Amino acid sequence: MRNIKLTIEYDGKRYLGWQRLGDSDNTIQGKIEGVLSQMTGETIEIIGSGRTDAGAHAKGQVANFKTMSPLDLAKMREFLNRYLPKDIVIKEVEEASERFHARYNGTGKQYSYYVWNHAVPSAFERNYSFHYPQKLDKEKMDEACRKLIGTHDFLGFSSLKKTKKSTVRIIKELSIEQTGSLLHFRFVGNGFLYNMVRIITGTIIEIGAGKLPLEVIDQVLETKIRQQAGETVPSHGLFLDEVYYRE
Incomplete structure (x- = not known):
């Protein structure tokens, strides 16, 4: 076999x-x-x-x-x-190898999320990025990213209900690169909970727009209450870039 x-x-x-x-x-x-x-x-x-x-x-x-x-x-x-x-x-x-398992042998993943941040939508980016027309404060968003890097219980940044499984994950990298009007959110971690990337992205965007305070990051990590975080951004801006395995 x-x-x-x-x-x-x-x-x-x-x-x-x-x-x-x-x-x-x-x-x-x-x-x-x-x-x-x-x-x-x-x-x-x-x-x-x-x-x-x-x-x-x-x-x-x-x-x-x-x-x-x-x-x-x-x-x-x-x-x-x-x-x-x-x-x-x-x-x-x-x-x-006979024992290779695509899910259980994975040690981490990289995801990207793309946001088109301009008053006018893009005809070309519309299927692969979330159009957000309001001006965003990149410095505040970068600070929010830094707060999320590390080992945390991310239950409040997921769509999971109560679960017996651990909801602690490690985010090794969370950064935002801007090229013109296109924002590229890059997530690297040892694993991600259901809708975690989309909820974190939505929360950071709302911080950048001034709709949520920066302190909401610490609050949600502490309370683990999903409703205190930002909106779940649409799925069409999300890409699974790479799955990591041990050599």
Whole structure:
């Protein structure tokens, strides 16, 4: 039995997210499993590094699957990219160790969120960034980023209800780069809770707009109350850039 690792890029705007759904095949996982099953003649189930929301994108999603197929890796990639929709691309196909698991072996992830900060929307950025027309204070937003770096309980910055699992995560990098009107929020951490990137981004934007005080960061980290944080920004500005694994 072979264990095959895939690195995947996709434009998520037409799909209901990563995870296969019982009442719809319009998911990234569902589309890839369909083509893999056709290619191998087996019923293939793939394991992703994690879910992405409906409308969110990926430049470096990782998944793995088991197969008895003798097909070589280059032909697998060629077949997949020929028969998958053009907005889903398999960048790499690799032979993995028998015990490799795309989700459980991950040590961290990098996400990006893009904001178009201009009074006038962009015809070109509209599917890949959140349009926020109000002027933003970049210095305040940078200060908010610095408060969030480190090890914290991020329950208040997630859409999770009460859970027995730990909600402590480590944010190793949180920065904002500005190129003209486009703001690029970069998150690097050992893991992220449900909607954590989108809620943190929304909170930082509201701090930059003067709608929330800078102290709200410390407050939410202490109280863990979701309602005290900012809005959840839309999914179409979110990208999963990379999944990290030990060598």
